[in-house]
Amino acid sequence: MALRLLEGxxxxxxxxxxxxxxxxxxxxxxxxxxxxxxxxxDSVLAELLEKERCDALLHAAFFTDPHPDREYAHELEVIGxxxxxxxxxxxxxxxxxxxxxAQVYGPHPDNPNFLSERHALRAHPDAHAIxxxxxxxxxxxxxxxxxxxxxxxxxxxCWVMGPSYTSSVTRHFESARVTTLLxxxxxxxxxxxxxxxxxxxxxxxxxxxxxxxxAGDGLLPLSTLIQLAGKRTRPLPHPLLYRLGYLAxxxxxxxxxxxxxxxxxxxxxxxxERAKQELGFRPGYTTREAWMSCVVERRLKSYR
Amino acid sequence: MSEIEAASGNxxxxxxxxxxxxSSLAELRGELEARFGPQRERTGASPxxxxxxxxxxxxxxxxxxxxxxxYSGLRRLVSAYRMDNRSLEVDEFGxxxxxxxxxxxxxxxxxxxxxRVKVSGAEHLPSGGRVLLVANCSGILPYDALMIAHAxxxxxxxxxxxxxxxxxxxxxxxxxxxxxxxLGGVRACPENAERLLRTGHWVVTFPEGQKGAVKPFRxxxxxxxxxxxxxxxxxxxxxxxxVPVAVVGAEEVHPVLLDPTLPRRLLGVPLPVxxxxxxxxxxxxxxxxxxxxxxxxxxxxxxxxxxEKADDALYVxxxxxxxxxxxxxxxxEEVHRRTGVFRS
Numbered sequence: 157m158a159l160r161l162l163e164g165x166x167x168x169x170x171x172x173x174x175x176x177x178x179x180x181x182x183x184x185x186x187x188x189x190x191x192x193x194x195x196x197x198d199s200v201l202a203e204l205l206e207k208e209r210c211d212a213l214l215h216a217a218f219f220t221d222p223h224p225d226r227e228y229a230h231e232l233e234v235i236g237x238x239x240x241x242x243x244x245x246x247x248x249x250x251x252x253x254x255x256x257x258a259q260v261y262g263p264h265p266d267n268p269n270f271l272s273e274r275h276a277l278r279a280h281p282d283a284h285a286i287x288x289x290x291x292x293x294x295x296x297x298x299x300x301x302x303x304x305x306x307x308x309x310x311x312x313x314c315w316v317m318g319p320s321y322t323s324s325v326t327r328h329f330e331s332a333r334v335t336t337l338l339x340x341x342x343x344x345x346x347x348x349x350x351x352x353x354x355x356x357x358x359x360x361x362x363x364x365x366x367x368x369x370x371a372g373d374g375l376l377p378l379s380t381l382i383q384l385a386g387k388r389t390r391p392l393p394h395p396l397l398y399r400l401g402y403l404a405x406x407x408x409x410x411x412x413x414x415x416x417x418x419x420x421x422x423x424x425x426x427x428x429e430r431a432k433q434e435l436g437f438r439p440g441y442t443t444r445e446a447w448m449s450c451v452v453e454r455r456l457k458s459y460r
Numbered sequence: 461m462s463e464i465e466a467a468s469g470n471x472x473x474x475x476x477x478x479x480x481x482x483s484s485l486a487e488l489r490g491e492l493e494a495r496f497g498p499q500r501e502r503t504g505a506s507p508x509x510x511x512x513x514x515x516x517x518x519x520x521x522x523x524x525x526x527x528x529x530x531y532s533g534l535r536r537l538v539s540a541y542r543m544d545n546r547s548l549e550v551d552e553f554g555x556x557x558x559x560x561x562x563x564x565x566x567x568x569x570x571x572x573x574x575x576r577v578k579v580s581g582a583e584h585l586p587s588g589g590r591v592l593l594v595a596n597c598s599g600i601l602p603y604d605a606l607m608i609a610h611a612x613x614x615x616x617x618x619x620x621x622x623x624x625x626x627x628x629x630x631x632x633x634x635x636x637x638x639x640x641x642x643l644g645g646v647r648a649c650p651e652n653a654e655r656l657l658r659t660g661h662w663v664v665t666f667p668e669g670q671k672g673a674v675k676p677f678r679x680x681x682x683x684x685x686x687x688x689x690x691x692x693x694x695x696x697x698x699x700x701x702x703v704p705v706a707v708v709g710a711e712e713v714h715p716v717l718l719d720p721t722l723p724r725r726l727l728g729v730p731l732p733v734x735x736x737x738x739x740x741x742x743x744x745x746x747x748x749x750x751x752x753x754x755x756x757x758x759x760x761x762x763x764x765x766x767x768e769k770a771d772d773a774l775y776v777x778x779x780x781x782x783x784x785x786x787x788x789x790x791x792x793e794e795v796h797r798r799t800g801v802f803r804s
Contacts, residue, residue, distance in 0.1 A: 265632035268651035269553055333512065339634025343554045343641070377554065377638065380546050390512070422632065444548070 171208045192236030198243045205247035212251035212360050215240045221324040222285035222409040233288040241299045251307050253359045258314040260290040263422040270427040273367045283415035307365035314371040317446040318349030319453035334382050338391040340421045343375040348441035358435050369426035374442040385451040554641040571610050574749050581756035582615035590700035591662040597672030598710035602626050608664050611754050622662035650690050657698050667691050677715040681791045689780040696770035702760040706790035709752030712801050750801050753794045
């Protein structure tokens with residue numbers, strides 16, 4: 157994101173806050189080392205923000221994938237976010253953009269076909285990462301009502317696909333035989349990585365506040381997507397998979413298999429109308445294009 | 461030329477041609493690998509590898525027994541469920557035009573031959589605008605919804621196919637869910653109905669819901685409670701014309717013998733017991749060939765005064781009961797008019 161802003165026509169002054177300097181950005185922006193899980197993280201961060209006179213803060217210190225260390229994940233995602241909120245209130249930041257996820261709505265059999273921002277956040281009870289994120293969203297809502305002078309934006313993208321983006325989701329779809337659930341074929345939507353960055357840029361610069369769902373246009377059934385990619389499915393009955401895969405998945409992600417596979421079972425398609433109307437979000441890639449860009453890139457990689 | 465014709469006449473390439481194809485493919489792959497190096501296999505921890513190998517060895521074992529020919533024959537038979545019959549674009553509720561086209565053969569057969577559906581009152585269907593078709597719910601599987609959609613498509617000049625709302629438990633049932641979605645079914649909830657109506661779809665709804673689907677056989681054609689009137693306030697809010705629909709015959713398709721509360725308590729789903737299901741297994745799912753009548757009633761339109769009462773619970777409930785009575789009257793008339801359950 158910072159790279160993209162730097163390459164723009166009028167690069168704004170960017171300050172990076174992280175545990176370590178990203179290689180691509182070395183020497184191109186001012187950098188401070190901050191550990192959000194530290195005991196005095198909020199006051200340290202507030203001091204930094206005040207010293208640098210920041211206008212807008214992008215808070216993206218979340219794990220992409222569920223982290224097996226549930227305590228540390230909670231510490232970073234919920235308490236860390238709380239620190240960020242408190243610090244930005246103390247430092248008088250005018251804009252706070254938080255990278256959330258559309259997964260906070262949860263996959264449920266009784267979801268409507270399109271989830272709007274008004275829909276209740278019913279995170280999957282087994283997915284600790286998503287539960288933490290939903291808790292963070294609740295805190296964020298309270299924070300926004302308590303500090304009306306700060307415009308708080310939370311972005312809720314659906315699953316992100318693209319040539320360079322990797323997560324546990326893209327890894328799941330990488331294999332030649334994709335495990336699916338027997339008898340279920342939900343409608344899926346994906347967001348291209350470029351579109352996500354576009355949306356973050358819009359959220360930082362436009363005068364908006366509140367939650368925004370982000371997704372590419374168009375929907376496709378999971379089976380059609382897999383067929384498009386020239387892959388095969390490995391349909392397994394979910395009672396079998398949920399029992400047999402229990403230990404392996406808990407060891408890897410800290411969650412039982414249902415926390416991931418339920419997303420391939422029930423629909424959790426989001427309505428992006430609000431992002432289009434208020435944020436001016438125009439996805440450049442449809443669901444199908446985002447998916448194909450991810451698949452094609454990985455297929456080429458196997459020959460390199 | 462003649463060779464190809466002969467081959468295609470037999471329904472496929474000859475074994476020699478297949479062998480030739482395979483060998484040329486192997487050559488091609490060898491050349492590719494020589495040029496670019498072997499395609500790297502993903503060797504990450506895969507607990508499924510054993511499963512795949514098991515599947516492969518099973519398949520090759522069955523090949524030797526000649527079962528695969530039978531299998532592919534069966535696949536061709538149920539070709540409506542195959543992958544290559546799907547279009548690459550679906551609408552936002554997942555309806556698949558290509559799949560629908562392929563399934564039309566089966567739906568036409570059910571409509572014309574199996575149930576010999578008689579449609580009356582098609583002239584009552586409005587020519588445009590938002591339309592909500594309200595019908596009596598009958599049977600566990602939404603055959604009635606498919607047939608109403610078929611009737612509207614056939615008898616309405618614009619040939620549009622209404623979408624139907626399916627009860628929760630069938631809309632999330634394995635296997636049924638993808639099938640219904642492709643055929644135009646949508647899970648019944650106010651948000652979905654509103655979005656469908658707003659985007660110009662006609663919607664078929666069954667306000668009785670599960671109560672109607674699993675009522676015992678002796679209560680056939682007696683309407684149950686009509687939900688909480690959600691469909692009325694939705695129609696008032698969106699100014700949608702309500703068309704009452706009576707379906708007779710669908711309630712004899714799977715006569716429910718036993719009250720399904722016990723299976724619901726034990727299994728979580730209201731498994732209905734019919735003369736053939738679950739005794740006859742999957743064969744019991746074949747619907748009985750009763751004779752059907754679909755009757756469209758006079759459309760109900762709303763004036764400005766009514767539209768303002770969308771939040772008036774009493775008015776909504778009274779209207780709901782009026783619509784229910786209208787459908788009950790249509791049902792009674794149609795039941796009296798038919799000569800027999802199975803005879804046409």
